Amino acid sequence: MAEAPAVNTATTLITHIANLVTNDPSLGDGSPLGLIQDAALAIDAGRIAWVGAADEAPATDEVFDAAGRAVIPGFVDSHSHLVFAGDRTAEFNARMSGRSYSAGGIRTTVAATRAASDEALEANLLRHLAEARRQGTTTFETKSGYGLTVEDEARALRIAAAHTEEVTYLGAHIVSPDYAEDPAAYVDLVTGPMLEACAPYARWIDVFCERGAFDGDQARAILTAGKARGLLPRVHANQLGFGPGVQLAVELQAASADHCTYLTDADVDALANSETVATLLPGAEFSTRAQWPDARRILDAGATVALSTDCNPGSSYTSSMPFCIALAVRDMGMTPDEALWAATAGGARALRRTDVGRLAPGARADLALLDAPSHVHLAYRPGVPLVEAVWQRGLRVS
Numbered sequence: 001m002a003e004a005p006a007v008n009t010a011t012t013l014i015t016h017i018a019n020l021v022t023n024d025p026s027l028g029d030g031s032p033l034g035l036i037q038d039a040a041l042a043i044d045a046g047r048i049a050w051v052g053a054a055d056e057a058p059a060t061d062e063v064f065d066a067a068g069r070a071v072i073p074g075f076v077d078s079h080s081h082l083v084f085a086g087d088r089t090a091e092f093n094a095r096m097s098g099r100s101y102s103a104g105g106i107r108t109t110v111a112a113t114r115a116a117s118d119e120a121l122e123a124n125l126l127r128h129l130a131e132a133r134r135q136g137t138t139t140f141e142t143k144s145g146y147g148l149t150v151e152d153e154a155r156a157l158r159i160a161a162a163h164t165e166e167v168t169y170l171g172a173h174i175v176s177p178d179y180a181e182d183p184a185a186y187v188d189l190v191t192g193p194m195l196e197a198c199a200p201y202a203r204w205i206d207v208f209c210e211r212g213a214f215d216g217d218q219a220r221a222i223l224t225a226g227k228a229r230g231l232l233p234r235v236h237a238n239q240l241g242f243g244p245g246v247q248l249a250v251e252l253q254a255a256s257a258d259h260c261t262y263l264t265d266a267d268v269d270a271l272a273n274s275e276t277v278a279t280l281l282p283g284a285e286f287s288t289r290a291q292w293p294d295a296r297r298i299l300d301a302g303a304t305v306a307l308s309t310d311c312n313p314g315s316s317y318t319s320s321m322p323f324c325i326a327l328a329v330r331d332m333g334m335t336p337d338e339a340l341w342a343a344t345a346g347g348a349r350a351l352r353r354t355d356v357g358r359l360a361p362g363a364r365a366d367l368a369l370l371d372a373p374s375h376v377h378l379a380y381r382p383g384v385p386l387v388e389a390v391w392q393r394g395l396r397v398s
Contacts, residue, residue: 002164008046008365008394011060014071015040018373021072022051023345023358032345033337033375034360041071043365046393050361072340072375074138074366074390075321076347076357078166079234079258079279081312082128082142083121083156086112088314095288105314106146106174113146113156122159128311129163132319134398136387138366139347139356141166141308143206145173150194157201166351168204169195169231172222174213187218191225204255205231209245216244223252232352238262239284250274256306256350259284261293271303277350279306280342282327283316295342296333306346307339326382336376365394 020039022028028036040057042050050058086109113121125142132140142164144156153171160167171190179186195205205226209219213236223233233252237245239259246267249257257271258279271278280293298305307324310316318324321343328339348357355364370377371388378386390398 002161006393006395008043010062011049012043012062012064012394013040013057013060014043014064014066014369015054015057016068017041017054017066017071018068019070019375020051020359021070021340021344021375022360023073023341024360027051027360031337032341039071041359041367043391043394046365046395048359048361048363048365051359066369068373069388070370070372070374070377071359072136072368072370073344073357073359074368074392075136075343076345076351076353077132077137077140077308077311077321078256078306078347078350079281079308079310080140080142080319081145081170081310082125082140083144083160084109084113084146084313085116085120085124086313091314092287092317107177109146109313110148110177114149114152118155118159121156122162125159125163128319132309132311132321133390133392134387135320135322135385136368136390137319137321138368138390138392139166139351139353140164141168141204141351143168143170144198145170148173148176149178150189150197153194154197154201157198161201165203167202168206168234169198169202169226170206170208171195171198172207172214172219174208183218187214187221190222195225195229199229199231202231204234206234206236208236209243209248210236210240211243212240216248219245219248220252223248223254227252234258238267246270250276255352258308258310259293260298261285261291263294263298268298268301268303271298272301277304277306277346279308279350280328280332281308281310281316282324282332283318284310285331286327287316287318292331294333295328295338299334299338304346304349305334305338305342306350307342308347308350322378322386323382325378329379330382336379339379340375365391367391
C-alpha cells in the first residue's frame with residue numbers, strides 16, 4: 001500500500017493569517033467553515049496542535065509568516081481516474097463540435113493503457129499528482145478501470161496503492177471489449193478472479209451504473225461481491241440520465257454516489273436521509289456540455305455534498321479543485337462557502353475520513369496558503385493560480 005509521506009518533526013507556527021478556514025464550527029465564527037480572522041496555527045509531528053488568534057500563539061521551533069493571506073484545508077479530491085495512458089484530444093475536439101458524450105469512449109483509453117508499461121503508467125500518475133498538489137490537493141482517491149483484464153486491473157491498483165491509501169477497484173467501468181457479446185460473463189469475471197486479484201490493493205469498489213455500462217442488477221451483484229470481500233462501495237450514479245444508481249448507493253450504504261446529475265425527488269430524499277454523500281463532478285459537465293447537477297436542490301434537502309475533479313482523459317481532464325469550486329458557484333447554485341466546504345470536508349466525508357479536510361487540533365496538517373485574503377477568491381478570481389504554498393503532514397511540499 002501507499003508509503004507514508006515524510007512528516008515534519010519540528011514544531012511550526014503559521015501566523016498572520018487573514019482568514020483561517022478550520023471547517024470546525026466549534027471554532028472561530030461558529031459557521032460550518034469555522035473561520036478565524038487574524039489567526040495562527042501550530043503544527044507538531046505532522047498534525048495540527050493549536051489554532052487561534054495570532055496574538056495568542058504558542059512558541060514553536062519554526063515560524064512562517066502568512067503575511068495577511070488566507071489558509072484553507074488541503075483539498076480532498078475523492079474521485080479521480082489517474083492510472084491511464086494515451087490522449088483523447090481528438091474526441092474532445094469532436095465533442096466540442098457537436099458530438100454527445102457516451103460511455104463508449106473509455107475503450108480508447110483501455111487500449112492505450114493495456115499497451116503501456118508499468119513505468120509509463122506510474123510516471124503519468126505522478127505527473128498528475130504533482131499537478132494537483134500545486135493546486136492545493138493533499139488527499140486524493142483514484143481508480144482502476146482502464147485495464148479491464150485481471151492482470152491490467154491489478155497492476156493499475158498496485159501502482160496507485162504505492163501513492164495513496166484511497167484506491168478504488170473499478171473493473172466495472174464498462175463491459176470489457178473482450179466480452180462485448182457476453183456481458184454476464186464479464187460480470188462473473190469482475191466478481192470472481194478479477195476481484196480476488198484486485199482486493200489486496202484496494203479500499204473501495206465502484207461501478208458505472210449507467211446506460212452503456214452496467215444496469216442496476218449487474219451493479220448490485222458487483223458491489224455486493226466487493227462488500228463480501230471487504231471493500232467499501234461507491235457508485236457512479238445518474239450521470240447520463242435517470243436510473244437506479246443513487247437508490248442502489250443508498251441501499252448498499254455506499255460512501256458516495258458520484259455525479260448525481262439526473263435526480264428524481266425520491267433520489268434526493270434518499271440521499272438526504274442517508275450517510276451517502278452526493279459527490280458532484282462539474283468538470284465532467286464542463287467538458288461534455290452536459291446538464292449541470294443541481295447542487296442547490298441537494299443541499300436544501302439536507303444531503304451532504306462533495307466536490308471532486310473526476311480527473312480522467314475523456315470526460316473531465318482537469319486536476320484543478322479551484323476550477324471545480326468556481327464552476328460549482330457559477331453554475332450549480334453553491335455559495336463560495338459551501339463549495340469550499342464540499343471540496344475539503346465534503347470530500348473527507350465521501351472517503352469516510354476525519355483526519356483530513358479540516359484544520360482543528362488533532363487533524364492532519366494538510367493545508368494550502370492562498371495568495372488572497374479570503375477563500376472566496378477561489379470563485380471570485382477563476383482561473384488564477386491562487387495556491388501559493390502547500391503543506392502535507394506538516395511538511396511544505398509546494
